[in-house]
Amino acid sequence: MDLAYYPGCTLKTRAKNFETSALAAMSALGINLVELPRWNCCGTVYSLAEDDLIHHVAAVRNLIRVKEQGKNKVVTLCAFCYNTLKRANLVMKDSPDKRYAINIFMDEEPDYYGEVETAHLLQVLRDDVGWEKIAGRVKHPLKDLKIVGYYGCTLLRPQSVAIDSVERPTILQDLLKALGGTAVDFPFATECCGAFQIVNNRDIITERTAAILGSAAKSGAEALAVSCPLCEYNLRQTQSSTKQPQSGVPVMPALYFTQLMALAFGLDLAVCGFEENSPETRAWLKNKGLIS
Amino acid sequence: MAKREERIGVFVCHCGLNIAGTVDVQRVVDEIKRYPGVVHAEHYMYMCSDPGQELMRKAIREKGLTAVVNANCSPSLHERTFRRVCASVGLNPYRCEIANIREQCSWPHTYDKETATKKALAIIKTTVERLRLNMMLTPLVIPLIKRALVIGGGIAGIQAALDIANGGYQVILVEKEASLGGHVMELSATFPTLESPKDFLIPRIDEVMAHPNIRLYLNSEVDAVSGYVGSFNVKIRQKTKIVEEEIGAIVTAPGFDLLPREKLPVYPDDPDIVDGLQFERILSPERLTYGKIKRPSDGRVPQDIVFIQCAGSRDPEHGMPYCSRVCCMYTAKQVLLYRKAVLEGQAYVCYMDIRSDAKGYEEFFQQVMSHDGVLYVRGNVSRAFRDGDKLKIWTVDTLSGKSLEITADMVVLALAMVSRPGTRELARKLNISVNEHGFLTEAHIKLRPVESLTSGIFLAGTAQWPRDIPDTIASASAAASKVLSLFSRKELLHEPTTAHVDEEVCSGCGVCVPVCTYKAISIDENKKVAVVNEALCEGCGSCAATCPSKAMQHRNWSHRQLLAMIDVAGGGYV
Secondary structure (H helix, E strand, O other): EEEEEEEEOOOOOOOHHHHHHHHHHHHHOOEEEEEOOOOOOOOOOOOOOOOOOOOHHHHHHHHHHHOOOOOOOEEEOOOHHHHHHHHHHHHHOHHHHHHHHHHOOOOOOOOOOOOOOEEEHHHHOOOHHHHHHHHHOOOOOOOEEOOOOOOOOOOOOHHOOOOOOOOOOHHHHHHHOOOEEEEEEOOOOOOOOOOOHHHHHHHHHHHHHHHHHHHHHHHHOOOOEEEHHHHHHHHHHHHOOOOHHHOOOOOOOOEHHHHHHHHOOOOOOOHHHHHHHHOOOOOOOOOHHHHH | OOOOOOOOOEEEEEEOOOOOOOOHHHHHHHHOOOOOEEEEEEOOOOOOHHHHHHHHHHHHHHEEEEEEEEEOOOOHHHHHHHHHHHHHHHHHHHHEEEOOHHHHHHHOOOOOOHHHHHHHHHHHHHHHHHHHHOOOOEEEEEEOEEEEEEEOOOOHHHHHHHHHHHOOEEEEEOOOOOOHHHHHHHOOOOOOOOOOOHHHHHHHHHHHHHHOEEEEEEEEEEEEEEEEEOOEEEEEEEEEEEEEEOOOEEEEEEOOOEHHHHHHOOOOOOOOOHHHHHHHHHHOOOOOOOOOOOOOOOOOOOOOOEEEEEEEOOOOOHHHOOOOOOHHHHHHHHHHHHHHHOOOOEEEEEEEEOOOEEEEEEEEHHHHHHHHHOOEEEEOOOOEEEEOEEEEEEEEEEOEEEEEEEOOOOOEEEEEEOOHHHHHHHHHHHHHOOOOOOOOOOOOOEEEEOEOOOOOOOOOOHHHOOOHHHHHHHHHHHHHHHHHHHHHOOOOEEEOOOOOOOOOOOOOOOHHHHOOOOOOOEEEOOOEEEEEEEOOOOOHHHHHHHHHOOOOOOOOOOOHHHHHHHHHHHHHOO
């Protein structure tokens, strides 16, 4: 099965390991993620200003690119791209006035009415593939691996775009269980990591991610499964900047859920790109007997 | 049939400016006076007032009116008034009809006087046409069994049963559980007096058990109900056996439940997160912990405790959009009892607003709020979770705008009050309605608050809406007084404006049977015709509209009348 795939900028720069592992894991499940031949930045952050329609143009343009391919569904990996595209699509679907203004403004493009369904890869795994099929593909179960699913904000908020229960999501844990691992619940699963505050206020990131990592460690987890490159980046940065033992922040790898899939499926480790994760990741995986 | 000569009077009410401010009442009177059959028309400021009624009497007597149109408010308000006026001067009350020119004319057309006036005239003309063919009717007399059924042995059912029994009538009280008292028996104390519910409830239960007029069925449920006001037949299931009773009226008081915890995913399943009723049992001196407040997980005395109000109430996203009305006060009571029992304890209350709107409630709340070791935090809780042997509660103080993390030993959730799962089923058996939340629906929220829309069936207590104990008692006594007033009559009268079958025309096809909400129609298998039980018929007209051969007709809403009304409505106004 072929699915239209929108990568977004980060997956081509700082989160290449997310993309390579996802493409390989999905093709192991018989699904080809076919990258759009032409795409641009999603707009990164969905603008909440009522009259700031220009910020939605980038996202809508991408959705039109999907339609041009004769597809009515597009898959994203990056949680931020998912959020921005999905919300822009809702505007085009449900707000006739804004849709009209945006369509008029983009006079070089065909009119768009929100026809393209925007899905996150986790939804595809749950709804189109199914946990059973995924479990059936597992070669090296992630047994004895206690992992928390860390969702962050953009997969679940606002409720209109949430891929799962806003307050107690289970989709990541369900995937981890299908991969043979032990999914651990923890109260910070949907807390914000601080997001773009990394640019101008690192202290916020340090405080937020320290709390997230601390809570995960207290719950007995050894690693986090993530789906957002920005969460991954922030969690990794904090760990490298607070490695002093007195800080008390546990060192804990944050892995993309697709990396865990590739591991469990027994794929070529090159697709996982573990060298881009935190430096301790490889040692931990070796220690756990998952890589040699 | 020779057409009798009609002498029709039209009385147009101003209703202050409610009608006269929009409808030109003088023009209406002038024009309707010229309408065929109308021999008298006048308008007056308030036709329902004593002088207004006197004007009607005078005109009926002096002009020898044979029929009367009252153009005013909805018939649900004053139809009875004006029909009584007619009867008082010897005119058959069913020769009086209401033309609703307020709710259906002046109110919706406030800004268009011309349209409103024309429409008022059209409404009156159609009513005149209907009236020409109105029959003179007399109410039906139906039998009245002066014995009541009370469903539910909680505090509402107990009150209703005792009120009726003390009025001298027999009561059958059906309770699902093995004992009487319901949720109130689970309470440690009651607000705002801190009186033990056992002090006032146990004597009431004893009174019920010993009352010569009350027959008690414990461990029992209502299995099926048939019949109508005055003579219901009820089948009561007591474990495996079924008992039948004949009764004349029913008080329904099945009570409430708390919202299931799993509806609120932000509160995990944890032994130290309890609901309000569980905490009542912990507070209760004669239960479990003998008055010592201990937390369930390890029996330690909780030094920090968080009470969370509106857990599921006023929260359409997870729970219920309505206010459960009792939680503010019982939480305040629990806080006070906790602080009295745990001298160094700290209580936090997370609240949205405080609702303390009854006698002594605000004073009680103020006393609790200003008690030391009590902190009220205004904001919604976002999450509670376990952290070692403590619980963490994330909330916000909206008065200072700060997010808070409270570390506590125990959490008490004031879960929303909801309708019991069985209430819908019971309502279906009784043929009464429930609202979207499963609460029993009253006939009119202001004017008929304890009546269902099925006559002879009354509502009491928290199955109707969240209520505290005083309100529950008041509603139960009100329902009992409705039963007593019903039983105080010699005989029962029923509106004669029911459906009836022309047996010559009816083919017994039976399409009218399922459309009847009141289950008033059956098919006589021998004669192959439909039969209307007029005591059950509420005159809604569904069967008459459905009947393909027009064999089913509604008295004083016949097809001929409707066609005559349509004729004149089309000609004059549209």
